[in-house]
Amino acid sequence: MANNRVTEPDFGLGDIPASPPVHYAEQALLGALLLDPYGIKNLGTLDAGHFANVRHRALFAAMAALTPPTPSLHAKEPVWINAVHAHALPHARGLAQSYLHTLAAACPEPAHAPAYARMVRADHARRTVRTHADLLVQAATDTARPDPVAVALAQADALTSALDHLATAFPSHPGSLPRTTPPPPPARDSGPDAVSEEQLLVSTAVAYPAELGSMRWLRPEDFAVPLHGALYRCLSSLTARGDPVDGVTVLWEAQQHGLITPAFTAQDALDLLSAGAGVPEHWGEKILRRSLLHHAHAAGMHTQTLTQDRANSVHQLVTGSRRALADLTAVRARWQHATGQTATERPRPRPTPASRAGPPNTRSPRTPAVSTRSSR
Structure with a gap:
């Protein structure tokens, strides 16, 4: 019997998605810090979690944790790049030391490190x-x-x-x-439960029209089925004008709103409006939910x-x-x-604490500055 199995094409280099711009910004930033370790003090609030690449997170965490070498030693020996690689390797398995040299070469200008950090x-x-x-x-x-x-x-x-x-x-x-x-907005939940609840609200509201005065929190656009929302608008209009509310008056109001069609006849409306059960508030809360x-x-x-x-x-x-x-x-x-819930006030955002990438604020904002003048 012949083997008719369809073979999938091999995954090639062209199938690899292109790196986003932030990838090159991260490379340039880390390359700048490899070339100028003391530039980390000028980056502002930045920590390893800001990086999208796992290897880049480990490298920046190592740079923030280690003490840079003296400028004279850094100019002569690769102690900084060796120390960063050794510190980051346990957190990024397979990280080759040659990649750190690639990062240094990917930095156009070390002095632009603050701009890369903003990116x-x-x-x-x-x-x-x-x-x-x-x-x-x-x-x-x-x-x-x-x-x-x-x-x-x-x-x-x-x-x-x-x-x-x-x-x-x-x-x-x-x-x-x-x-x-x-x-486009997502599809409304118009399953059997939603349709049944909306029909029950409309029919129950006909039996208890006085309850609609306390249900101003429900609006026609809350209904998943537009026809049910339009019938609810008819009921609200009748009660707002103080007109009598029953199946026939709602049917007449529905006719004035153009709701009676061959697809939704007058008998269909009367049947829907006469099948009430429960109380309107119960069904209204379900619809609003x-x-x-x-x-x-x-x-x-x-x-x-x-x-x-x-x-x-x-x-x-x-x-x-x-x-x-x-x-x-x-x-x-x-x-x-x-x-009947009370709206709770959301807490205001607090300033982000400074990381090792920036100078820490050593004075509490509530502690007044101590005067250096001696008291007389």
Whole structure:
């Protein structure tokens, strides 16, 4: 019997993805520090975690931990490059000493090390926001958790705190709005449970129209099925005008809104409006819960798209991500009103402590400076 197995093409060098610009910025920075070890004092706040490459993290951690040799010794002997390699090797197996020479050759100008460090910090900021966005999407779509809303809101708070910190760490500039095209919104959860809950809310609200006055936290756009949201708008309009509410009056209002069609007849509307059970608030909270998770999912996806566009600066990324979270914040406020929760104030970001890459601040901000003048 002939062997008809399809052979896969071999993986060639052309299949290796191109390195991003930050890879060369990391190489240039490490090369500058190999050529001028004392330049690490001029980099500002930078630590090994800012590097994307594992080998680069180990090398920078070694440079930050070791004491550089004297300039005269560094000029004559390769003690610095040998010490950095020996210190980093246990944390980056397979790190060849020749790679450190490659890094030194990859640095165009050692004096530009602070600029390279800013590039490394900026790309780390982008990756940080992407990680928070991924966690937000995961929390919003994993409805098997005991309390997915609490988890999603906690992830949204973590993303917001990260954005607040980046806003203080990176300066603003003109043209702060990103030009990245936002992704299409994710599909609404229109499964059997969602459809049943929305139908029960509309029909129960017909039986208890007085309850709609205390349900201003629910809006037609919260419904997964547009028809159900439109029927809820009809009910809200009747109660706002003080008109009688029953199946026939809602049917007439639905006709005025163009909802009665061959696909949704008057009899279909009457059947839907007469199958109430429970109380409107119960079903309304379930609908608003699904809407909140949908907006959390959309905000996470929008932020993911912004982080994928490397043309966005950190300030543009922060501005665009905050706008992506705005709709979720509005739905969250209505959720807190519906469930009787109190909005908690998020802690303000604290300044990042200085690392060995920068001079430490030895004076407490609350401790007044001691005067050198003697008291009379």
